[in-house]
Amino acid sequence: MPLYKTITVNKDTSIAIWKVEETEGFLAEGIELSDHCQSRYDGMKSELHRRAFLSIRHLMAIYGYVDKDLFYDESGKPHLKDGNLISISHSHNFTGIIISKSDDVGIDIEKQREKILRIAHKFTPFEEYRTLANTMAIVRKLTIVWGAKESLYKIYGQQGISFLHHINVADFSFSENRTTAEIIYEGDISHYKVDFIEFEGFTCVYAIKDKTD
């Protein structure tokens, strides 16, 4: 099944998620890449990465975009030439985009893995999560926090910000499916709404920057 899920976030902002199950040849059909993207694509060693990369172009097509409507800045952040905002994520066989006409947006898809327990101290004050019922609940929560921080990082676009020291994610319960977060960096404070969904052992987090900042 190609298109896995779409979410209308608000009147200007939408999300689409692809479950990559097709062959590379099937996904490549009808997709024309810019010189920049073609050379990146040709350099990708992993077939799954190439399929994920192509599937993103199919997701863009849902909103009327082709690869040439996209360009990347020197940090690797994607932009749409028409001024609308886009963020992209891929994790194993799931890929997703968020597109907005008006809001700064970020998206991150992550596979839920116990490995995150080992690196948690690098990106969050881990103690907060000790009260959770079982290891899987802790993994799920940490994956959401990680995804939130990746999403904010993608919006902020400033190398040098530390997940641990500059990005705070407010505590939340799973049933809320949302939280808030802030970046405090060099005297600048910005605020974000964060939503998350979980499916098939994956977590998708997306963030929207508050317009009031």
Ligand SMILES: CC(C)(COP(=O)(O)OP(=O)(O)OC[C@H]1O[C@@H](n2cnc3c(N)ncnc32)[C@H](O)[C@@H]1OP(=O)(O)O)[C@@H](O)C(=O)NCCC(=O)NCCS
């Ligand atoms: C760039 C980064 C955000 C990508 O995230 P990821 O989880 O590795 O990979 P994802 O698949 O979710 O995202 C990749 C997409 O992000 C986008 N991207 C890359 N660099 C970006 C940037 N600087 N800003 C915004 N988006 C960016 C691209 O669209 C890319 O996909 P594409 O090149 O195929 O179009 C990530 O590698 C990174 O640098 N994170 C910050 C590092 C850090 O501080 N870590 C803290 C450790 S405690």
